[in-house]
Amino acid sequence: MPYLQECVESVLSQRFEDWELILSDDGSSDGSREYLASLQDPRIHIHLQDKNQGIFGNLNFLFSQARAEFSYILCQDDYFYSDALTTVNELWEQQGDDIAFICFNRPEANSSAERALPSIVPPDQSDLFFYLLGNIPGNLSCVSLRTDLPRQIGGFSQSLPYAGDFDFWTR
Numbered sequence: 001m002p003y004l005q006e007c008v009e010s011v012l013s014q015r016f017e018d019w020e021l022i023l024s025d026d027g028s029s030d031g032s033r034e035y036l037a038s039l040q041d042p043r044i045h046i047h048l049q050d051k052n053q054g055i056f057g058n059l060n061f062l063f064s065q066a067r068a069e070f071s072y073i074l075c076q077d078d079y080f081y082s083d084a085l086t087t088v089n090e091l092w093e094q095q096g097d098d099i100a101f102i103c104f105n106r107p108e109a110n111s112s113a114e115r116a117l118p119s120i121v122p123p124d125q126s127d128l129f130f131y132l133l134g135n136i137p138g139n140l141s142c143v144s145l146r147t148d149l150p151r152q153i154g155g156f157s158q159s160l161p162y163a164g165d166f167d168f169w170t171r
Helices: 004-012 032-037 054-065 084-093 124-134 149-153 164-170
Strands: 021-025 046-047 070-072 100-103 145-147
Touching: 004 021, 004 032, 021 032, 021 054, 032 046, 046 054, 054 145, 054 149, 070 084, 084 100, 084 145, 124 164, 145 149
Parallel strands: 021 046
Antiparallel strands: 070 145, 100 145
C-alpha cells in the first residue's frame, strides 16, 4: 500500500488518456483493497483475488483481462514518469509486427556482450542474446508487450517462481 497510490496516480496523470488500468489485488491485507475501492475512474478495472495467485499467476490473470493491443507491466511499487505512455505509444507505432516487446529503463551496458546488444534483437538471434546476457528485459516494470503474446506462448510459468519471467521472455 505505501507505493500503490503513487503508482496509480502516475497513470492517472498521463497526458495520453486512451488507456485501461487493470489492477488485481492478490490477497493483500495492508489497506490496498480499501484504497482500490475508492477509485472511480471508468478506465480502471479492479479484481480482488480470493486466493494468492503468486506473481506469475496474477500476471497471467491480468493478461487474460486486457483488451488493448499493447500492455505495459507496472508493478505496485513502480510508477510512470510524466508523459511516459505517450512515449510508449509512439515507439509501438514505429515497430513492425515481428517485435514482441520493448524494454524501457535498461541500465547502461557494462560488459562487451551487453554493448553488443542491438537496439532491436531480431527473433532469429534472440536465443543467442538470452544465452549470453540472461534476462534481457530485466525488471518486469520495464517492459511493454503485445497483449496477445502471453496467450500465444502459454503465459508465465507458475512452476518457476523465481525465473518465470526469464522463461517467458526466452519463449
